[in-house]
Amino acid sequence: MTDWARVRTEGFAVPDGRPLSDLVAELSSMLRSPDPVVRDQQAYSTLATWIGNGVLGAGQLRELGDEMVARFGDPEVQARTFAPLILDAIVSAGTFEPAWVPPFERWYVDEEDLRGHDPKLGWLHAVAHGADLLGTLGLASAVEPMEMLRLGIGRLLTPTEYVLRELEDDRLGFALAATLTRADLAEADATGWLDPAARAVAQRTPEGFPPEVTNTLRTLRVVYVLVDHGVRVDQKTVQVPHRRAVKAKLVEVLRVATPHFL
Numbered sequence: 630m631t632d633w634a635r636v637r638t639e640g641f642a643v644p645d646g647r648p649l650s651d652l653v654a655e656l657s658s659m660l661r662s663p664d665p666v667v668r669d670q671q672a673y674s675t676l677a678t679w680i681g682n683g684v685l686g687a688g689q690l691r692e693l694g695d696e697m698v699a700r701f702g703d704p705e706v707q708a709r710t711f712a713p714l715i716l717d718a719i720v721s722a723g724t725f726e727p728a729w730v731p732p733f734e735r736w737y738v739d740e741e742d743l744r745g746h747d748p749k750l751g752w753l754h755a756v757a758h759g760a761d762l763l764g765t766l767g768l769a770s771a772v773e774p775m776e777m778l779r780l781g782i783g784r785l786l787t788p789t790e791y792v793l794r795e796l797e798d799d800r801l802g803f804a805l806a807a808t809l810t811r812a813d814l815a816e817a818d819a820t821g822w823l824d825p826a827a828r829a830v831a832q833r834t835p836e837g838f839p840p841e842v843t844n845t846l847r848t849l850r851v852v853y854v855l856v857d858h859g860v861r862v863d864q865k866t867v868q869v870p871h872r873r874a875v876k877a878k879l880v881e882v883l884r885v886a887t888p889h890f891l
Contacts (some may be wrong), residue, residue: 631655633671641678653679653689657696660715661708665751673711680718690724698729701736709736710755713762720765730772733762738783745795756784756793760801767808768862774811778822781805785845786829793844802851806860809852809875810867819871820878823849830885838886846886853879 631644631652644652659672676693679685685693693715700712716729737759744753760781767777781801809819826849829842838846856875859866869875883890 660711677718680722690719694719698732701732706742707750710753710758713758717762717765734780743791756797757800760804764804764807774808774814775818777808789841792840798848802848806852806855809869810860816871816874819875823878827882
């Protein structure tokens, strides 16, 4: 076994004496670990660094991506929620397979364990980790931006008993706002993805909003701020092409819930 704590301490240099494929396989297995130190600080940090530094070739990245896609059906929550982080790193490095998108979409909407942090398992962050991949796919020319906008609102409006915390709503809000910067996104689509949210907010009961609507409202407020001020993409502040129309639609949705604010 490799001393992965030492690898991290020494700047993630690739250890000598073992084939890279064996090292990657070991790290991939460690991503399923219930120990957050092994999973997060060692396996994820090392793999993400190596991917970003170009250590893995295109074939290895595709193989690892396929393995992460299979993890969306894993019985262990930590295995499922760390899969999109590695896929995000792979896609960000320039390797993409269209077949990866549908399994991700199914998992993201269907995932029931939305805890940000668990005392024993550490960070889980299904919504936030999925949002990171969603945002990267939303900026990818090979992916239709409307597909990712619909996925984001679908995740938010899926019934749940969990109110987002640990900044999951911020991460998803950023991903949606980044997708809205796509120049090929038509104005009707840039606002139309919000229609399900408008319908959900209009169904307020005397008992108030269910958690999924509360999560949606909080996330859309983040989207509004980013659309208004610009979205930081690739170290540059980018304006949403249909900024005025999107802001007006967001206000229309938010005003139903908080008319005293708007």
